[in-house]
């Protein structure tokens with residue numbers, strides 16, 4: 001068997017012939033060419049005889065044993081009557097890429113399953129290159145129309161880059177998968193989703209889970225007025241957590257030296273679930289109870305709200321939320337009065353959460369997974385790489401290792 005025949009078999013590339021093989025200090029080089037002689041325009045795929053110029057280029061392909069392998073070909077730029085001067089189509093890679101389809105798909109498979117360091121080391125590419133690669137992998141493997149058949153969806157915002165930037169994510173509760181994501185977090189951002197969904201499919205939405213942000217509420221009610229709004233527990237509870245933290249800071253500023261001592265180091269003890277407290281933290285809370293009534297009241301308000309949201313019966317939950325509203329309003333704690341107003345305004349959407357099966361661990365699990373991915377995306381160049389990673393890992397994309 002000739003070396004080029006063997007290599008052609010190893011490469012396993014369609015519509016590609018191997019013309020020669022060599023090696024340099026970086027590894028093996030396969031000299032290749034498309035099997036068709038007349039170039040195709042990479043823009044419109046039509047055959048173009050007018051060659052503008054040609055330039056040698058290398059593409060990384062899957063390794064052969066311990067060696068890197070590159071494909072080398074003098075790629076032509078053609079003068080296409082429709083697209084202008086563009087590079088020709090090659091069967092082994094996307095026109096903008098310096099990696100073959102097989103290499104990129106293999107990276108995608110690993111990015112779904114393994115950590116940054118393993119992936120970068122194994123494939124010998126930088127993490128930010130992984131970001132650029134999966135931006136191409138995702139469109140090739142996503143379902144043709146992920147927005148088909150949506151009835152129960154969830155909208156959430158994700159912050160990244162130390163809370164300076166945001167991405168809006170839409171999940172399908174039915175499939176437990178991310179179906180849409182875009183940079184930004186205002187009403188216009190989410191409005192784009194509903195535009196893409198179209199009038200007919202907007203009318204088919206039955207329920208939307210979301211946080212209590214006015215921007216999202218407006219976008220949903222404008223586009224899908226019939227959909228039931230459901231505010232998830234996680235976000236309602238976060239309002240109370242934030243209010244408690246505000247009270248703690250106010251009390252700290254107003255306190256004298258001795259009272260400051262009692263407040264010092266209570267932040268985590270106050271926010272934790274009571275059954276997770278250490279002995280030291282329990283002691284801290286007892287100090288607060290003794291010395292700082294307003295702060296302890298805020299703590300009880302936060303804890304009670306959590307218990308109400310834990311309950312399983314809608315009418316009981318509604319009554320208890322109204323009691324809680326009255327208590328918070330009388331509490332003389334302005335941050336909690338604000339929370340009380342918000343809760344009263346959206347009470348039906350909050351009890352709807354208790355009523356529906358959407359309080360499932362499954363959607364919370366998906367949320368947790370998206371947040372882990374966001375942390376993992378650190379080092380990527382752009383929001384589009386983060387969004388691609390979210391689709392890759394939570395969008396129901398099935399990839400297999402490249403085996404022949």
Ligand SMILES: [Zn+2]
Pocket residue numbers: 041042043044045046080081082083084
């Ligand atoms: Zn063209």
